[in-house]
Amino acid sequence: MAILKVTFTKTKRNILAQALWVLNWVSVITGLTLFSLGLFLKVEIQKRQEVMTNEIHMVPNMLIGVGLATCSINFLGGKICYDCMDTTAFLHWKLLMLPYIICTFFFTLYILVGALMCHAMRSDLEESLLLGLWDAMCYYKDTDIPGCCYIKHSIDLLQMQFQCCGNGGFRDWFHIQWVSHCYLDMSISNVVDQLQSNVEGKYLTDAVPFTCCNVHFPRPCIQHQITNSSAHYNYNYHGAELNLNQKGCRQALLQYYTQIMQFVGLIVLIIWLFELSVLTCMHFLQTSIENVLRLGDSESESDGWLLKNSISETVQHNFNIIKNLGKCYQVDDDPNIDVSSTSRQTQEACTLAKS
């Protein structure tokens, strides 16, 4: 009792083969799309590498690998479908086609896993950003140390581009010394007091870098003595919230990457569905052409199906095959022991028949 049996005439088989050839080539293009999406993601993550601790390369690398593999698999599939239009050419591929379909089926599962991983990347990213941003902010002042001199520039650009401030909020800057000792006047008592009053000898103030300033605020930016309402005219720290960028850079970056991942995940899911449908049609084509060969007449109608027997029977059948594969190496059942060669018997039969 075959599953989803469909009858194909000669013309229908040819049309199916041609359609599948075109679809396989479209699939090669979708493979290239996957590859470029993976590359795009890799570049985007690389751009902000300084604010991430461990690099999240698994998902982009997987997408790149899957994209390339999809291209090659569908390239082969296109060749097979092209040859399916001619029954003699199909014979080349007869033994290879079923293994190809099975491998491709498991490969499409891999694509699905890729799509799901896109959504699961978020928590990894959040942790990486949390630690990475803290480290970067700590090195903000070290513009004279080789290896760290670009961190100030990166954080400034990040805060301006994403309109964010600090890690979770602008108050993070109050706990970090972001003004280098090179620019602190040690002869001023205020400065010395501030340094001495801190346990770790850090110079902490309630000030933020200029890149935290909100461009939309109608008042010229207040970036020093932020918490001191009396230091500025007509200013109340608790009311002037929009003076600085309210969003933390961790949240801003997370939102940005989540949007990209959602977009990429959706596209990968669509590609997975497309691949699965192409594969299903190829299986129909394969079974119908095999039935045609079995019938002997290449012009006749034939049946194509998803599975020859019901699911449970197919599973049982495959399980038995695997069990018997295991039994090959057991000496007891070796049919070559203690049985005389059948070839001599047939030779004798031939000579007898001739005479």
Place this chain on the structure above:
Amino acid sequence: MAVLRLKFTKGQRDKLAQMLWLLNWVSVMTGIILFSLGLFVKVEFSKKEELMADRDFQRVLNLLIAVGLIACIINLLGGKICYDCVDTNKFLRWKLLILPYIICSFFFTGCMLVGALMCYSMQEELQESLAEGLRNVMRYYKDTDSPGRCFLKHTMDLLQIQFQCCGNRDHRDWFHIQWISNRYLDMSKWEVVGRLHSNVEGKYLLDSVPFSCCNTNSPRPCIQYQITNNSAHFNYDYLTEDLNLWKRGCHQALVEYYTKLMHSTGSTGLLIWLFELSILTGVRYLQTAMENVLRQGDPESESDGWLLENSLVETARNNFNILKNLGKINQIDTATNGDPNIDKPSTALYGLDNSGSVHP
């Protein structure tokens, strides 16, 4: 004596027609490119329209957009004509239309050339417009509570951040403008009042700049207040410190940006003009070759194609005479010799008499 005469066999004519059909379709693409380029530049100008004083840059851009659209239509028609030229019968349909088409296209490419050249002539007008526009925007920077001007601070800040520039010519322009509104000035402090009184126009001027002038490449936290006062900051020298603020003025930055944009648009327009002209030349050769074939009567034979049938001077004289005679059609000649219909018996009677006398 034809200008640039060439011989075409049947095979060569067919190949020419096919190639021109293809090139006309490529030309449709270039027309679309010109159209989109014009549109893109128009959008770029409108994005910064607050920074430009009233000047009409839209003329050139509208011309480019219109030229792009018309080029598409003309080349679509040209493609159809060239496609039909392969078959002599189909060519007969277009025979009367093809010369007017070529003449109109020639004048149209003239418009394209004018548009492309105008892109290069805009520089001075642009400079004046931007200088005035930037001055106005900086003057109204502090007026974030006035309706109609409340967004100018935002515009200026974004401009300075995006184009990495400060002020009109340089950062010192901010020293001559009150960019902090009186709402945020503490009039109870004597230094504020003193500063206001010391200024003739009652403006509060400082040697300070807005935060958007700060240079992100500076290794040091930005110094935006008391810029000229070396003693106000540790280890700071105003004259040698050049990474603290953006050095370039926004006027220069914007002029460079828009000039580059207009020059690339102009160059693209010129390239497309040359391409169109070459296609038109090819169509002219095809037209003259096909007409000569029809004149000879044998569609398989060789024929000549040319740019002009006679020399340039003779063609100009011929056309001038045609135009003069067009003017004369409406004049009623007073002498009886002029009007052929006055006082002349009908020639038809003569024909009848002759035929009547021939046949018995």
